[in-house]
Amino acid sequence: MNDHQHNTARVLIRLREQRPLILSLTNNVVQSITANMLLAVGGVPVMLTHSGEIRDLLNSCANGMLVNVGTLSEPQAQTMLTAVKDAHEAGIPWVLDPVAVGLLHYRTQVCRELLQTPPAMIRGNASEIIALAGAEGALCRGVESTAASAAAINAAKALAQRTGAAVLVTGETDYATDGTTTIACRNGAEIMTRVTGVGCAMGALAAACLACAQTPLQAAVATAAILGIAGERAAAACARPGTFAALLLDELATLSADDVAKSALLDEM
């Protein structure tokens, strides 16, 4: 067992013990699977839309927050801009999921504005990370990346250095970096891309891992490994999308720290 496997197992143990409460400001399509994946793994999901209530929760019992711009509207952007400042003041770590940034102009500008308040983690596909890092020419096709995740490693490092966040680039292989250390996670299954919201819900899982890990990099690695291993196990039982979606929740609920320590495919690059 290497250090990364050991740390990932410890994050899962703490997640089950501490049951972190995660506020997800996320898109309309994935709220249910986001809450269900978080509940399955051991967290407590909350979704809110009112800025005053968001502040109430951040100042009482929230342990982490996700901001996902998948179906961004102007009122929601204002709510998110206020929420990240409130989270920062309350010392609550937050995760940015810059869905389709680079393709759609409004959210690209809003995400740049959100980043003026430092997130603890940024999770995106290769196209999104490249676009957010400021490179020209990156494009995604809707929510699908047009680039392989490895193509975004340098952009991810630059983005981590500039923002202070851990960056998790997801794809066939996931890469987690804090700008200095970069770790490849090779768990996962192709069918995970055929169920709406698995990637988006990963952002809420990341926020839960942040509340239970010693560093944002450890949290990013644990997020990729825990979800990837659960996905592999569910896909081995059934790789058809409807049944797989139910089994993925089942596996997240029953995955043990031992399973994670043994199965996590984590290599420092």
Added chain:
Amino acid sequence: MNDHQHNTARVLIRLREQRPLILSLTNNVVQSITANMLLAVGGVPVMLTHSGEIRDLLNSCANGMLVNVGTLSEPQAQTMLTAVKDAHEAGIPWVLDPVAVGLLHYRTQVCRELLQTPPAMIRGNASEIIALAGAEGALCRGVESTAASAAAINAAKALAQRTGAAVLVTGETDYATDGTTTIACRNGAEIMTRVTGVGCAMGALAAACLACAQTPLQAAVATAAILGIAGERAAAACARPGTFAALLLDELATLSADDVAKSALLDEM
């Protein structure tokens, strides 16, 4: 078979015959499971957001309404305040689900305002019912209660007396009261708390039972027993959350009045 078992079986029979149409003004996270649980048990779900359309429906074919403040926004609060008045004028019974009241200030104030129009039923966990009854010191952790349901029985009775509604406090044991008679329902399974929206969808089931029961108290008891028995049967087949969620719908669809009469654990206190 005691009277409460008999009445619950009758509610289920009528629900299947009458197929009540229930308008749910509910939170963004649970709309799909709310509609699916209602459809499974025999009701007809409708969700709307436009006040004029809500009035159209209340004045044509609606048989009941749910108001759930889980992701309350200011425009939605205005819509709900108008809708409960319209429902009252149209003689349509409505159910209030005061999600996280007591923890979050904005919705606490809105729920107190909503209660100026009398609901037929209020469904909440112990923390929510205690907070809504006006007691100090009640707190919940997000959507989770920090108190056992039995701790809220007195608050539930007081709330029933003050509002004229039946109150259903849900937890490991559910308690239904009209302020005079209180009935404990001991059906259910712990895994039900690990699927997003089962509790919220219970409010829509409650509205459907109101349309088919002789009294709000009977409807509250039937709601707890029907959902609890379906949950027990599904959990006996698989207590992992993804598979369980599908089986819960299957059981709601196939549960017979005989099953309910035999399995309902209902005791007058």
Added chain:
Amino acid sequence: MNDHQHNTARVLIRLREQRPLILSLTNNVVQSITANMLLAVGGVPVMLTHSGEIRDLLNSCANGMLVNVGTLSEPQAQTMLTAVKDAHEAGIPWVLDPVAVGLLHYRTQVCRELLQTPPAMIRGNASEIIALAGAEGALCRGVESTAASAAAINAAKALAQRTGAAVLVTGETDYATDGTTTIACRNGAEIMTRVTGVGCAMGALAAACLACAQTPLQAAVATAAILGIAGERAAAACARPGTFAALLLDELATLSADDVAKSALLDEM
């Protein structure tokens, strides 16, 4: 194999090859199943709410659009009215799903306004198509039709002639017409009406078929046949609603062009 079976098989083959990207402006209840059904069959789902982003997508990588008025609000109506004009200018075919038109006044008026920009397809139940065609006296009960689909054939033909769209009337038998040719599709299973959003998601599947068919009529026929056959196969495995919903996605993902060519029950009237 008749021509309609042959064309339907070809649409499915192209759908898997081309993976059309479909923008769905749809109601809050069904976004998840809409995205999952589209992903399962081979398309790429996108949901957006911001008019500028909708225009970005329509002018970059969208291949089709769905407009479903199920939970219409005034801001969403404005967004939809702009979106259909943008789609028309960009040459992107769009599908109208006039949910509950005829029963609810606001959306009835908005749908009439939307139709000033010509859609490629209109999909509705009998009550909705009769109401949209302008006949008096059509009523639905929430989202359920009060009329059998055959009763709407003349209204569907008239609506197709007036708008230039293919019209797909869904019910126990589905009817597709371009105003001249009318085809009955007898695939499907009753349990499909007990899962929220199967009908609404059909609109997104229709938009995907439009991108892969030679005519809107072919696309309407393919939509009815592909979904109907997947539904029959899933129902044969399990006709309980929770399990059925998962199996429907599984069948959509594994259905072959041969299956479709052999099983499609398509008759020209």
